[in-house]
Amino acid sequence: MNNTILNLRPYPMEELNRIKEELKKKGVHIYDFGTGDPKEPVDEKIVKSIKDSITEISQYPSVIGRKDLRESIANWVKKRFEVELDPDGEIIPSNGSKEAIFHLPLTFINTDEPEKSRVIFGTPAYPVYERGTLYAGGKPYPVKLREEDKFLLRLDKVEKSILEETKIVWINYPHNPTGATADISYLKEIYSITQEFDIILCSDECYTEIYFDFKPPSALQVGYKNLLVFHSLSKRSGLTGYRTGFIAGDKTLIDQLKKSRSSFGVATPDFIQAAAKTAWSDENHVEKRREVFRKKRDLFIKFFNKVGLEYLHPEATFYFWIKTPKGLTTEEYVKQLLKYGIVVSPGVNFCAGIEILNQQCQSDYFRIALVPSYEECLKAVKVWEKAHSEIVR
Numbered sequence: 001m002n003n004t005i006l007n008l009r010p011y012p013m014e015e016l017n018r019i020k021e022e023l024k025k026k027g028v029h030i031y032d033f034g035t036g037d038p039k040e041p042v043d044e045k046i047v048k049s050i051k052d053s054i055t056e057i058s059q060y061p062s063v064i065g066r067k068d069l070r071e072s073i074a075n076w077v078k079k080r081f082e083v084e085l086d087p088d089g090e091i092i093p094s095n096g097s098k099e100a101i102f103h104l105p106l107t108f109i110n111t112d113e114p115e116k117s118r119v120i121f122g123t124p125a126y127p128v129y130e131r132g133t134l135y136a137g138g139k140p141y142p143v144k145l146r147e148e149d150k151f152l153l154r155l156d157k158v159e160k161s162i163l164e165e166t167k168i169v170w171i172n173y174p175h176n177p178t179g180a181t182a183d184i185s186y187l188k189e190i191y192s193i194t195q196e197f198d199i200i201l202c203s204d205e206c207y208t209e210i211y212f213d214f215k216p217p218s219a220l221q222v223g224y225k226n227l228l229v230f231h232s233l234s235k236r237s238g239l240t241g242y243r244t245g246f247i248a249g250d251k252t253l254i255d256q257l258k259k260s261r262s263s264f265g266v267a268t269p270d271f272i273q274a275a276a277k278t279a280w281s282d283e284n285h286v287e288k289r290r291e292v293f294r295k296k297r298d299l300f301i302k303f304f305n306k307v308g309l310e311y312l313h314p315e316a317t318f319y320f321w322i323k324t325p326k327g328l329t330t331e332e333y334v335k336q337l338l339k340y341g342i343v344v345s346p347g348v349n350f351c352a353g354i355e356i357l358n359q360q361c362q363s364d365y366f367r368i369a370l371v372p373s374y375e376e377c378l379k380a381v382k383v384w385e386k387a388h389s390e391i392v393r
């Protein structure tokens with residue numbers, strides 16, 4: 001087996017699923033705040049688009065996708081971020097953003113150029129930035145995201161010699177798992193540093209549409225050359241199972257992606273592209289989704305304030321990043337909660353594999369994803385309140 005795979009610990013969500021299954025077998029009612037895959041139904045118009053586009057003859061989709069989809073994406077970007085994109089040259093559909101993120105380093109990392117093969121990303125993080133880097137033969141360089149920096153990746157604090165060796169920087173705001181957001185001035189600053197060191201800036205923007213207090217900006221608003229953004233309909237429209245998103249930005253990079261992605265087998269099926277076109281062209285269903293998450297978020301803000309759990313106020317995303325109560329390790333608290341059927345993700349799940357290998361990963365935080373329905377959340381809060389008082393007693 002490939003050593004890259006052998007050396008990785010189990011995918012964090014797989015580990016959680018295993019524990020959950022054991023509890024279910026024991027008959028414990030599970031309130032699952034672990035995996036970030038909400039269950040709200042897909043908007044009818046989107047489902048209809050799929051049904052209407054199923055054809056009798058099935059043919060291979062193309063890497064560049066349907067022109068009408070690329071045009072609807074360009075229209076959305078124009079409306080949302082006031083940025084003009086050329087639908088033919090600056091946008092490629094993807095099968096959700098995970099594969100696009102995973103495959104990206106395969107296009108840009110040269111293993112015979114080790115002096116320019118680092119990939120920087122913040123930690124805690126979505127694990128795929130590191131995994132894609134490792135599979136492509138790049139060198140992951142996790143940078144600790146700190147509370148005092150509002151969990152923003154601070155390239156200005158990274159040594160110049162490291163930046164000189166860096167090919168790609170990943171940022172992800174609004175951020176999984178902390179819910180932190182970045183403003184335009186932060187994006188401008190990080191873009192200017194990446195350009196100074198000839199680095200490709202990749203901005204994973206899959207949560208920009210799940211906002212509450214302010215509309216998160218896109219890196220597209222601050223730059224063009226050496227810049228790519230990654231968007232998805234998984235969070236905005238709840239289409240996690242349909243696998244659809246897009247990559248947009250610098251035409252030179254998009255041209256290179258067009259060449260390489262034809263080898264990956266990730267062109268999006270035609271009927272999913274039809275659904276994606278409908279989803280990017282409609283804001284009503286997104287507004288409704290935001291309201292659902294806002295209601296759940298407000299419920300938990302009230303609950304955490306009541307029981308005295310500290311958390312980072314989420315201006316966006318459907319996550320809470322919560323501090324472990326004093327006197328307990330995160331592992332202890334999370335395991336205790338599990339006994340009551342409350343599934344949360346310990347912060348260590350979002351550490352880079354390299355940090356774990358080097359024993360540099362400690363986290364006093366855990367994450368909840370607002371996945372259960374509002375009614376289930378109401379019940380969960382009651383169970384959690386009782387559990388919490390018994391655990392911290």
Ligand SMILES: Cc1ncc(COP(=O)(O)O)c(C=O)c1O
Binds near residue numbers: 099232233
């Ligand atoms: C930060 C981040 N990026 C990307 C993804 C991948 O999402 P998808 O492949 O469904 O678009 C996720 C999923 O949870 C995520 O949290």
